[in-house]
Every structure is written in structure tokens, then in C-alpha cells.
Amino acid sequence: MFMKKPKSKVFDAQLFKRLMHYIKPYRGFFILALTTVIGLAVFGALRPKVLQLAIDQNIEQKFEPGFLNYMLLMLGLLVLEVTCNLLFIYYASWLGQSVVRDIRIKLFKHILGFKMKYFDNSSVGVLITRTVTDMERIADIFGEGLFMIFSDILKMSVVGGVMFYMNWRLTVIVFCTLPIVLIATKVFQKYMKKAFEDVRTEVSNLNSFVQERITGMKIVQIFAREEMESENFRAINERHKKGWIKTVWYNSVFFPIAELLSSVTLGTVIWLGGLNTVMDQTASIGDLTAFIMMVPMIFRPLHQIANKFNTLQMGMVAADRVFKVLDTTSHIQDRGDGVLKNLKGNLEFKNVKFSYVENEPVLKGVSFKVAAGETIAIVGATGAGKSTIINLLNRLYDIDSGKITIDSKDIKTILVKNLRQNIAVVLQDVFLFADTILNNITLQNPEITEAQVEAAAKEIGIHEFIMSLPKGYHYNVKERGVMLSSGQRQLISFLRAYVTNPKILILDEATASIDSYAEQLIQKATQKITHGRTSIVIAHRLATIQKADTIIVLDAGEVVEKGTHKELLKNKNGHYRNLYDAQFLTKNS
DSSP states (O other), X not given: OOOOOXXXXXXXXXXXXXXXXXXXXXXXXXXXXXXXXXXXXXXXXXXXXXXXXXXXXXXXXXXXXXXXXXXXXXXXXXXXXXXXXXXXXHHHHHHHHHHHHHHHHHHHHHHHTBOHHHHHTSOHHHHHIIIIIHHHHHHHIIIXXXXXXXXXXXXXXXXXXXXXXXXXXXXXXXXXXXXXHHHHHHHHXXXXXXXXXXXXXXXXXXXXXXXXXXXXXXXXXXXXXXXXXXXXXXXXXXXXXXXXXXXXXXXXXXHHHHHHHHHHHHHHHXXXXXXXXXXXXXXXXXXXXXXXXXXXHHHHHHHHHXXXXXXXXXXXXXXXXXXXXXXXXXXXXXXXXXXXXXXXXXXXXXXXXXXXXXXXXXXXXEEEEEOTTOEEEEEESTTSSHHHHHHHHTTSXXXXXXXXXXXXXXXXXXXXXXXXXXXXXXXXXXXXXXXXHHHHHHTTXXXXXXXXXXHHHHHHTOHHHHHTSTTGGGOBOOGGXXXXXXXXXXXXXXXXXXXXXXXXXXEESTTTTOOHHHHHHHHHHHHHHHTTSEEEEEOSOGGGSTTOSEEEEEETTEEEEEEOHHHHHHOTTSHHHHHHHHHHHHHHO
16 A cells, blocks of 8 residues: 655745744845835835826926926935845845755755665765755745745835725726735745756756766666767656756746736726716826836746745755755764874774664674784675774774774774774775875875875885876876876875874775785885784785785684684695685686
């Protein structure tokens, strides 16, 4: 049985209240923007009244004295209205961008703290949409939506009051058609909100698809998937187009109806007002002229309210999506207040159990110790749980049960930032930012100088390689380091870990996908950097870990063997011996 989709509110007051909370730091500018809105309404409504007086008292009576004063007054009101409009546009937009800046910073900081599990299950394209596109829609709430709606409603109220004061009979004619427009506007808003929700969903899908295909373009081209992906994109783009067409259809129905009612009302006012002026003198020529000016001032804001309500609805839909991300509680619980001081580097896993997916365990009670300054290697088949151990040690994920300690301290009692500052990791899949080599090594850490980076590069033997590149350490490697080979990227990653002078070093398949020359450099650097440090080395190539103090063999999430290289080889039917024979027999055959 399918669950009914909850009805969408035309206007979510709680969501709007939450959004308005971000205006508090800019209360003064908010009041200024409101003041200019009031000015727009008042000055706009007074101009027709002044014109009515000028016609009735001067033009119709052919009486010149005072006419110039009315014209100057109208000019002054026009100047004031234009000034208010200028100030309103600037400060409303400024306020919107300021609020969006604050929310965007908060959102990005919130995303930075998410567990890796959140990113495992979330689309990068959707998060980009939330952080960039949806934010602009929120800014429009202030620049084009909220204040404009308030301005239009206020202008209609003031103009309606002036009209009623001038001639209540003609005003009744105008107000007779307003309920029809208001009902149509309400229905229009309801359907537009649903249409905009569909549009935002398709925008997210579109962004996700494009981002993923561009990132994986090499795979797309290698497997000749261009035509297929083009068709997939065409289908998604078609859904996006249909979503927008739906909004266009609603607009194409509503606005002609509203314009028709406005024209009919204006025609009726001119007809009856003209009859009243000629036949029974219940309306003056000035009244009729002023009403001709003011009828559009009543109906045009109704059109704009509907149009600006579209903007408001899109902004509210975007705000709802952004706040859902902000409300997501997918953070590592950083409740620890401990700091690692005088770290020695004793590590211990005590019966650690972990699963990425519930009831599908990856580690099934793993236990081992690493003495300070010792190098251990972890080997095993793909999926045995090797990299998971590294993720848990850095608290990228939290364990299901058991305990992980550093110098006898449970890592959950240590500040996450402090924990990670003392651990350096070199991964197999190296990620480099579209920045210089220097910035990719220091990661903008002001405590690491260029001189220190150069010294470290010389120590591990890669200084000459870096200097051979255009601009040396200031060479921009472009997005994901595409200007470098995989081996060169790995060397940069290794130097990045080395310059932090870590107490605990982790090499996760650091030599799995590099050439022999780069591997020699890595081997040299490994010996230097691991000396005197607690090190964990994960490797497929057993030749790289034969000198490890202890080798741990994992199989299906369990420790099945421990020992030195020589000790493990003695067990002819052991897992390690089988792995060793498979690699070296294949190599020598």
C-alpha cells in the first residue's frame, strides 16, 4: 500500500520564521528597506491625487495660480519615489546577499563535519545545488520576493484608501473584480509551489548527472558510452524542461486572466465615470483622470504579487532543502576534551567491530597492538577490511563496538582535530586541488613555510622532480592534479604527509599504482619517514613490507595471522604464504 504524499503548504510560516532569524544581525538595514517600501507606496499614491487637484482646480477652471505648485509637487513626489526605489533595490539585494553569505558559510561548515557515511550515500551534485544554486534562490526572497510583495500590498492599500476617499462609487466598481483576482491568485500560488518543487528536484538531478559524468569522462570515452550518456542526459533534460513548461503554463493562464479583468475594470470605470461626470456631476474630470492612473496601480501589483510570489515560493522551496541539510545530524560526536601531549604512538585495537551497512560486518572483532616507533604492515585480499582500519583510526567513521586507543587513551575521548593532526595518511587514490604544488603540500597551513617544504623534498629525494616543472613549487596542477602522472601525484601526497612531521604515519597502498622510479623514491622516503615513528603500512606488493616489525594478515574482517615476514613464510598453508607465492610465482613465470 502506497503512502500518501503529505500536502505541500502554500506558505510555511515556521520555515519563514526560521529564515527571518538570519536577519537579526542586519536589523537596521531591514528597517531601512521597509521604510523605502513605505515611501514607494505613499509617494506613488499621492501623485494621482495631486494631478486630480491640478485638473479640477486649475485646468478645468482655467485658473493658472497654483498650477505650477502642483506640477512642482508632482515632480518632487516623483523624485522621492525614484529615490526610494533606488535605495530599496540596493539595500534589499544587499540584505539578501548578506543573509545568504551567512547561511552558505554555516552550511559549508556543517557539511565539512559530516561523517564519510553521509557522503557515501549522498550525491555530490545535489550538495553543490544546495550550496550554490539554492542559495541564490534564497537571496531572491529578499531582493525580489518578500519586500516586493509587502510593497505591492501596501501600495494597493494606500491607493485603495485614496480612491475611496476621492469617490466611493467608482471605488466600488474597482473592488467588485478584486475578489476574482484574489481567488485566482491563491489557486495560482498553490499550483506554482508544487511546480517549483518539481523544478528544483530536476535541477538537482541534472547537476548530479553532469557532475558525475564530467568527473568520470575518461570511463565514458574509454567504453564508448558517449551516445548512451547523451540519451540519458536528454531524458533528464526533458523532465527538467517539462517542469519549467508547467510553470510557464500556469503563468500563461493566470496573467491573461488578470490582465483581462484589469482592462474590463478600467473600461467600466471610464464608462460609468464618464457618464457620472457628464450626466449628474457625481464625478469630476480630475477624479476620472486620477482613477485611470490608479486602477493600474491596484491591478499591476496583483500581477506582481503573483509573479513575486513565484520568486518567494522558489526561495522557500530552496530554503527548505538547505535547512534539511543543516538539520542533518551526521557528524562524528566530538565530545572528547582530551589532547595528545608528548605522544609516544602506542596503538591498540581491542575487539573492534564495524559495518558500513547494518548487519553486514566488515570488521569482526579485530585486535592488535602497535608499539611506539614500530612499523606494522596489514595485508589481505581486496575487501578484507584493511582500509577500514585506517578510516576508523582517523575517526572518519565510528566503530560499532570495541575500543581503539592511542597511548592508552580511547580515541573517542580525544578532540577529533587534535587526533587527526597527529596522524598523517598517504592514500592510494591521491586527491590534489586545482592549486599550486606548494599549497597542495601545505594545505594553506601558515605554520609550514616554503623553505620547510623544500628541505623536506630534498630529504626524500623529490626536490629535483618538482623544480623540473614550470614554476617549480608554484606550478598549478589543475583540477585533481591532471597535469601530473599518478606517480608524481603520489610523490606530492607523500611529501604532504612528511612535512607535517606526524607522530603516526599511515601508508594505504601508497605504491600500488606508480612506476618503478617513483616506487624507488617512495621506498627511500618510507625508510626515512617511518624511522622512529609508529607506522601502519597497507600494501598489495608484499616486497614493500618485508622489513616491517609485524605483519598482520586480514581475511573477511578477521585477523588470521600475525608475525614477521620470515615467521609467516614458515607456515606453508598459511594465508600470507599463499599471497606471497601467488605474487612471486607470477612475477617469475
